[in-house]
Amino acid sequence: MTIPTAALHTAAERFGTPLYVYDAAELDAALARVRAAFGPARVYYAMKANPNLSLLRRLHGAGVGFECVSSGEIARAEAVGAIGPQLLVNGPAKSDAEYAAGARLSATFIVDRVEEVNLLPPQSRALVRVNPALAVSTHDHLATGAAGSKFGVTLQQAPNVLDALRVAGHTALGLHVHIGSAIRDAHDFTAAFGRLSELRQQTGPLAVLDAGGGWGLDADLYGIAREAWATAGVFGAELWVEPGRYLVARAGTLLTRVVGSKRAGRNFCLVDAGMTELMRPMLYGAVHPVQALWDGQERENWDIAGPACESGDLLARDIPLPHPKRGELLAIGEAGAYGAAMSSNYLTRSRPAEALWNGEKWSLIRRRETPQDVWAAEV
Template sequence: MPDAPLTDLQMKQAAERFGTPLYAYSAAELDAALSRVQAAFGDARIWYAMKANPNLTLLRRMQSAGVGFECVSLGELARAVKVEADGDHLLVNGPAKSDEEYRLGGDLGATFIVDRLGEVALLPPASRVLVRVNPGLSVSTHDHLATGAAHSKFGVRPDQLPDVLAALRSGGHTLRGLHLHVGSAIRDAGDFAAAFARVAELHTLTGPLEVLDVGGGWGLGADLHGIAARAKEAAASFGAVLWVEPGRYLVAQAGVLLTRVMGHKQTGRDFTLLDAGMTELLRPMLYGAAHPVQALWEGEATTSDLAGPACESGDLLGHDVTLPAGAVRGDLLALLEAGAYGAAMSSTYLTRPRPAEVLWDGTQWVTMRRRETAEDIWAAEV
């Protein structure tokens, strides 16, 4: 079984105290992930891709470590305001920004990441800008996560870049640099080398730049030092400082989703029934993500599918998962690497209250988000 960021005893105590389903995080692993990025990328500026997990407790921890925020919605900008982040620590990204997002980003003095030529006319006056480039590469990840592919909705094609640069100049905006993000959960480090090399070729169009932002998307077991070396070479071709935007890498391994066994059944498949499912963890259904699992009971090894409680055939958290046999109702299971896009993508479908989130700070459990109630869900309904 893989190791969890929390001990079995800590997970059992958390589940007993706060109930399940439950998101539980390790502060030590959050710190360790950030340290790994800092060690690999050195002086590169780090921006946290807030969409991975926007909990205010996590944002304040990132902010205290000097990390900036990449925001892709009005709500994420509001969270940045809530933690009192200033414009020098904010990036505004996204392919279809609203008028309100331009207005608030401009008021805060954030740097905008321009995603298409038509966006230049929508920018607030005298904006600071990075231009997102789509290198048109196939990468080793799920198609829904391949943001740098030619068919992706993201970024400016290299042949479109001269027109975007001209529009920025005529509009009175400041080009700070280029932005590149080719995907998430990328398995082959060679994909990054290919992308960095392709964007470095654009220096003949741009000349020297202040910034090269190479995004994130590194798989959790990636060779960060090797990736960083190639990124630094690309930045040097522009005479630019290097920026990176990790999201999942910083928080995924710090979090687990704790769930209890509700029962067992067999049809054409063997199913272990859980009290958590697609409403708590969407990634398996959305991306085909396979989360490591740690069972907190003992028995001979067997295989089973992990089925959630929703009346949806796709509500499965794992296929052919190796588990100890003999699980009984109430046994505890931990889905690992769930700190990113877990709680952030949870929903209230079926009027299921979203889970609580708690943090082990090294000495005690701290509540990051209380469990919702049914009343919370319908509070805005009229």
């Protein structure tokens, strides 16, 4: 993140906290890194990472398509003008509404199970998602390519599913693989691509290999890209990729104010954001960098604790901070993915506002909810 500290203070004063802020320059830089590594591969943004319409418009304007896993995400893609080849519809349990919306927009469907061949709208374009049954270097909840996960067809099933698509009158474009999110070891991708390559004798040439995403923020993109292109070459296919967290994580920061401190066996820095604003630490054990936006020489280790009546409502542990004082600001980094997107109204808390920094000024891109917004749909 390149947003000046003074600008972060300005945003917190102007829009209040908790507040998600995004750095447009970092979003652009992340996309540039992907394109530099993967060359002419077609890029689809995995919208679930962060579906804010302003960010989607920026990505769409840069020529990025979208991978969607719900009717709401499909509607967002349509709202920013993404249709046809710019749109993928994914998910292990698609609804009738999602099939209908995808068909209306001429999207490409990612087939996740054998029975889905008979559920597709007539004459669909489709990819077959393959589960390579690998143990990968990420949290169990993020490992979508493991043998016990709910995603994809087996390596043995994939050629028959491609054939079944053709027999049913669909266009079987090729194969899709996505082994998880926040993958730490690039060799996991090598292993997954290798297992797909073994299918070449059974499938023949294919038009598309979709290599998914899931790259760690410090991953060797060039190395992963070489392996992905080599596998695409085995099939004579063009390459598609689906980065989500990689594009938006470092662009986003959660600003939260200190409301107090407590020494009770451990040192607790109490803040106005918690699990309702940033679920990842509680859900995945995710570790986010934390920066104190105030000065102080002496530092101690503090746990960053939110306001929910839940023992697990901790944003970070053992963070060295100057003594926290009420009203000071903390910046929780790498929060642009699955931060605002997974925020909730638990405890009738209002989801936070979101703002975008363009290098010179702030734009409000989501207003803070009111309590009335939270219960507006209740009857």
